Amino acid sequence: MAEATVLIVDDEQEFRETISQRLQNRGFNVNTAANGKEALDSLEGYIYDAIVLDMLMPEMDGIETLKRIRQTHPEMQIILLTGHATVQKGVEAVKLGAMDFLEKPADIETLTAKIQEAKAKRLLLVEKQREEAVRETLVKYGW
Amino acid sequence: MSNAHADWQLLCRQGLEFFGRVTANLSHEMKNCLAIMNEQTYLLKELLEMEAQGRRQEPGRIQDLAGKIIERIQETDRVIKRLNTFAHSADEESRVLEAGQLLELVAQLYRRLAALKGLELELETPPASLTLTANPFFLEAALFACLDAVCQAGEPGRGPIRLWVEEGSDEVRFWVGGAQPGELEPGSGPAPGILQVLGARLESREDALGLELPRGS
Numbered sequence: 313m314a315e316a317t318v319l320i321v322d323d324e325q326e327f328r329e330t331i332s333q334r335l336q337n338r339g340f341n342v343n344t345a346a347n348g349k350e351a352l353d354s355l356e357g358y359i360y361d362a363i364v365l366d367m368l369m370p371e372m373d374g375i376e377t378l379k380r381i382r383q384t385h386p387e388m389q390i391i392l393l394t395g396h397a398t399v400q401k402g403v404e405a406v407k408l409g410a411m412d413f414l415e416k417p418a419d420i421e422t423l424t425a426k427i428q429e430a431k432a433k434r435l436l437l438v439e440k441q442r443e444e445a446v447r448e449t450l451v452k453y454g455w
Numbered sequence: 456m457s458n459a460h461a462d463w464q465l466l467c468r469q470g471l472e473f474f475g476r477v478t479a480n481l482s483h484e485m486k487n488c489l490a491i492m493n494e495q496t497y498l499l500k501e502l503l504e505m506e507a508q509g510r511r512q513e514p515g516r517i518q519d520l521a522g523k524i525i526e527r528i529q530e531t532d533r534v535i536k537r538l539n540t541f542a543h544s545a546d547e548e549s550r551v552l553e554a555g556q557l558l559e560l561v562a563q564l565y566r567r568l569a570a571l572k573g574l575e576l577e578l579e580t581p582p583a584s585l586t587l588t589a590n591p592f593f594l595e596a597a598l599f600a601c602l603d604a605v606c607q608a609g610e611p612g613r614g615p616i617r618l619w620v621e622e623g624s625d626e627v628r629f630w631v632g633g634a635q636p637g638e639l640e641p642g643s644g645p646a647p648g649i650l651q652v653l654g655a656r657l658e659s660r661e662d663a664l665g666l667e668l669p670r671g672s
Binding site for chain 2 (some may be wrong): 324326327330331333334368369370371373388395396416417418439
């Protein structure tokens with residue numbers, strides 16, 4: 313069984329290809345997207361444990377992509393990657409719903425640990441949603 | 456505070472803003488290159504470790520990866536050269552400039568910013584003999600401002616933004632075109648203080664901004 317399923321979103325093809333390969337070597341299932349729109353399309357009918365999202369991309373940047381993903385997939389765990397991490401940007405990203413915020417070049421061990429953390433968080437959220445749905449059913453039918 | 460002093464302060468601030476934008480942009484380009492090289496180098500290390508453990512890799516894969524790292528190093532070197540050329544723009548208040556070289560530098564400095572708006576730059580290089588005497592730093596700032604104005608005038612991802620030079624008898628005109636007709640904001644382009652320092656005049660067409668400068672000081 314794969315460690316986790318990850319979507320890498322970055323406009324640099326070589327970066328996507330290389331980091332995908334390194335994650336695959338570590339047992340992760342990896343898909344990639346070259347921009348925000350492709351990332352949103354990729355979410356249709358596919359479940360990811362984590363999305364690794366570049367901040368600066370043409371047209372739809374990482375922050376805008378993050379906002380849109382959170383609208384349609386609030387349980388999705390998103391790790392933002394940036395070339396210049398500041399406390400201010402980190403706070404903004406987390407306020408908008410990012411799970412975490414890493415500076416490029418990111419250490420692969422740190423990144424894989426974050427992805428595992430994202431997977432655990434997502435599973436917990438999904439479990440809570442299921443419990444809530446069961447509770448509602450029980451209340452609805454008076455059981 | 457006198458008007459002259461206030462004007463001077465404004466000019467300094469505009470110059471610093473331009474300087475900050477360019478250096479931030481170039482440092483981001485270098486960071487991107489480093490991030491890619493980082494991943495590629497570590498992947499190379501991992502592939503070599505796998506080979507050493509008897510897990511044969513596809514023929515040529517390691518060579519291919521090493522080749523990509525070399526290309527990235529060369530790309531990073533080009534970015535640093537651009538930064539260096541830009542930094543030396545501030546060496547002199549006035550010098551003889553090749554119009555084509557200056558336009559090419561500005562295009563290279565702006566290319567990534569244009570790409571973030573889904574735009575490509577197309578440069579028509581004038582002959583090497585076309586020269587003018589001007590302040591390099593503020594001329595680059597003025598052209599940058601023209602690019603900002605034209606790139607903002609219209610939808611992202613539209614046709615290329617064109618840069619070219621027209622030669623007059625006593626003047627040189629730098630043009631930046633590709634705005635959507637009627638979309639150029641009135642008053643957009645270089646700040647008046649920068650135009651004054653250059654002794655330049657701003658011209659406007661439906662889809663382009665032009666900067667006319669005298670050829671000699």
